[in-house]
Amino acid sequence: MLKNPATKYRSFAPVHLRDRTWPDAVLSRAPIWCSVDLRDGNQSLIEPMNRERKLRMFQLLVKLGFKEIEVGFPSASQTEFDFIRHLIENDLIPDDVSIQVLTQAREHLIRRTFEALKGAKKVVLHYYNATAPVMRRVVFNLSQDEVIDQLAVQHARLIKQLAAEQPETDWTFEYSPEMFSGTELDFAKRIVDAVTEVWQPTPERRCIINLPSTVEHSTPNIFADMIEWMHRHLERRESIIISVHPHNDRGTGTAAGEFALMAGADRIEGCLFGNGERTGNVDLVNIALNLYTQGVDPGLDFGDIDEVRRCVEYCNQLPVHPRHPYVGDLVFTSFSGSHQDAIKKAFSLRKPDDIWEMPYLPIDPLDLGRSYEAVIRVNSQSGKGGIAYLLESEYGLTLPRRLQIEFSTAVQAVTDQSGKEVSAADIWALFQTEYLSVGEPYGYLAHHLVEDSTLDQVKLVTEVAVNGEKHRLDGKGNGPIDAFVSALSELSGRKLSVADYQEHAVTAGSDAKAVSYIELKVGDGRPVFGVGIDGNIVTASLKAILSALNRVARRS
Numbered sequence: 249m250l251k252n253p254a255t256k257y258r259s260f261a262p263v264h265l266r267d268r269t270w271p272d273a274v275l276s277r278a279p280i281w282c283s284v285d286l287r288d289g290n291q292s293l294i295e296p297m298n299r300e301r302k303l304r305m306f307q308l309l310v311k312l313g314f315k316e317i318e319v320g321f322p323s324a325s326q327t328e329f330d331f332i333r334h335l336i337e338n339d340l341i342p343d344d345v346s347i348q349v350l351t352q353a354r355e356h357l358i359r360r361t362f363e364a365l366k367g368a369k370k371v372v373l374h375y376y377n378a379t380a381p382v383m384r385r386v387v388f389n390l391s392q393d394e395v396i397d398q399l400a401v402q403h404a405r406l407i408k409q410l411a412a413e414q415p416e417t418d419w420t421f422e423y424s425p426e427m428f429s430g431t432e433l434d435f436a437k438r439i440v441d442a443v444t445e446v447w448q449p450t451p452e453r454r455c456i457i458n459l460p461s462t463v464e465h466s467t468p469n470i471f472a473d474m475i476e477w478m479h480r481h482l483e484r485r486e487s488i489i490i491s492v493h494p495h496n497d498r499g500t501g502t503a504a505g506e507f508a509l510m511a512g513a514d515r516i517e518g519c520l521f522g523n524g525e526r527t528g529n530v531d532l533v534n535i536a537l538n539l540y541t542q543g544v545d546p547g548l549d550f551g552d553i554d555e556v557r558r559c560v561e562y563c564n565q566l567p568v569h570p571r572h573p574y575v576g577d578l579v580f581t582s583f584s585g586s587h588q589d590a591i592k593k594a595f596s597l598r599k600p601d602d603i604w605e606m607p608y609l610p611i612d613p614l615d616l617g618r619s620y621e622a623v624i625r626v627n628s629q630s631g632k633g634g635i636a637y638l639l640e641s642e643y644g645l646t647l648p649r650r651l652q653i654e655f656s657t658a659v660q661a662v663t664d665q666s667g668k669e670v671s672a673a674d675i676w677a678l679f680q681t682e683y684l685s686v687g688e689p690y691g692y693l694a695h696h697l698v699e700d701s702t703l704d705q706v707k708l709v710t711e712v713a714v715n716g717e718k719h720r721l722d723g724k725g726n727g728p729i730d731a732f733v734s735a736l737s738e739l740s741g742r743k744l745s746v747a748d749y750q751e752h753a754v755t756a757g758s759d760a761k762a763v764s765y766i767e768l769k770v771g772d773g774r775p776v777f778g779v780g781i782d783g784n785i786v787t788a789s790l791k792a793i794l795s796a797l798n799r800v801a802r803r804s
């Protein structure tokens with residue numbers, strides 16, 4: 249049993265911001281994106297990326313359109329240092345991309361970081377120190393003023409000085425009060441103001457103040473309040489890019505990121521598909537595609553999302569979950585009958601330039617390079633709509649509604665028995681067995697049609713096999729179906745009549761074929777469907793009648 253948590257945990261305190269404005273804000277443009285896959289993502293991996301994997305990730309991020317990429321923590325290890333040298337010395341960084349590097353607020357680490365950056369064109373130099381009370385007490389044993397002076401201000405000065413010594417590089421400075429989300433707001437403001445006082449940013453040369461929820465420990469509205477508070481209270485706000493860096497410990501990293509952007513943040517740091525420390529950094533793909541589905545261009549290209557996933561899985565050596573937003577294998581799939589029914593109906597009414605308004609599909613899978621193939625999959629939770637959708641999309645058959653109902657019983661029997669999914673190919677095989685390959689007792693052999701214009705009738709001569717024996721049938725009627733049905737009634741000794749008849753060209757496959765669906769009534773029995781497919785529409789209809797008759801025979 250869990251112990252009483254009230255004796256062990258403290259609840260988070262709300263921010264007193266009665267006139268908050270962020271809940272009414274609408275996100276109408278993309279933020280500045282910064283990927284930290286190669287740093288925060290990398291430092292959380294079981295096996296950090298080697299150079300080859302890092303390069304693959306870097307090239308992917310560039311291809312996706314990121315202009316700010318945190319490429320590592322150069323003072324952490326030789327691998328990190330060498331990777332950054334490799335990028336610079338081999339001219340692998342496009343001119344419009346800034347590499348970003350992280351360092352602790354410690355002199356020897358900062359000096360080593362600058363060493364790693366010699367010759368780089370555009371750099372975001374990012375340093376941090378923890379600011380939360382627990383860190384001040386446990387890790388640093390320093391007072392608020394000492395943390396401001398000894399960690400933040402002194403190292404802001406050092407960074408300014410070392411940057412001036414490397415004027416060939418276009419520098420942007422970034423400071424993170426690490427654990428901002430657990431820091432008193434007035435202290436966070438004081439330390440940030442002290443840093444910007446040293447740097448003296450201008451609206452033309454802004455610095456970045458990155459406000460992380462290093463560990464997410466409140467609901468996202470509290471984080472948004474904190475960001476709006478900082479946005480309103482910071483000195484030199486017009487010369488600062490406010491960045492956020494949400495983690496996902498409570499599972500609300502995306503909401504926190506979006507609310508923070510509504511609350512005044514200009515920039516967001518995160519990882520592809522939410523990799524990163526513990527439960528991960530905020531998922532930038534999620535945020536970007538959420539914008540996209542609101543009609544806002546995110547400025548990042550996820551037009552081949554499966555390719556992105558493959559690369560990320562390779563680099564991180566971690567799988568992406570099948571339910572992961574926008575990318576998981578199952579996220580565009582409906583198994584349940586009512587969802588399938590609505591999707592099928594919406595697809596058939598949709599015109600190419602319509603606004604996307606598709607039940608159960610927040611985004612068009614085609615926009616992400618996915619197909620409609622997986623949109624509907626069938627198991628015992630499915631209904632006729634999904635089965636009909638698969639036969640139509642994969643095999644070009646548009647089943648009449650009552651046939652959908654009839655055939656879904658056959659599919660349901662299979663899925664109920666196996667408990668498993670049935671593929672489109674399985675459904676097609678079952679459809680063939682049920683309707684198309686029923687050649688006994690009646691089999692179609694040939695027909696000959698004579699139109700008699702004087703009588704306004706047709707004469708139909710048919711050859712059919714009955715239990716393997718050839719029979720010639722002569723029939724008359726107002727059309728070939730009518731003529732055949734009357735001849736068959738005579739042969740079988742039972743009254744046959746057509747309750748419904750539909751046909752269409754088969755749209756799938758290369759051969760021009762027609763399909764005919766006949767609902768046949770035999771005597772007083774309930775109508776039964778038969779289906780025929782043939783290059784000739786009359787033959788297709790005759791086969792459909794025999795299919796229905798054979799199915800009746802099979803049942804009895």
Ligand SMILES: CC(=O)SCCNC(=O)CCNC(=O)[C@H](O)C(C)(C)COP(=O)(O)OP(=O)(O)OC[C@H]1O[C@@H](n2cnc3c(N)ncnc32)[C@H](O)[C@@H]1OP(=O)(O)O
Binds near residue numbers: 288323352
């Ligand atoms: C929230 C984040 O993601 S922050 C980024 C975290 N990322 C990483 O740590 C990955 C790379 N890190 C490393 O390679 C190493 O930790 C290094 C090179 C940075 C430092 O290594 P070491 O000097 O061996 O220290 P160690 O790893 O034990 O870290 C603890 C020390 O850092 C100090 N420290 C931690 N954060 C800071 C900071 N922001 N500023 C100054 N000192 C700090 C601690 O006080 C402690 O010092 P102490 O040994 O005097 O008690």
Ligand SMILES: CC(C)C(=O)C(=O)O
Binds near residue numbers: 493
């Ligand atoms: C270094 C900082 C930005 C960080 O990764 C965090 O606080 O989560």
Ligand SMILES: [Mg+2]
Binds near residue numbers: 288460462495529
């Ligand atoms: Mg982080």
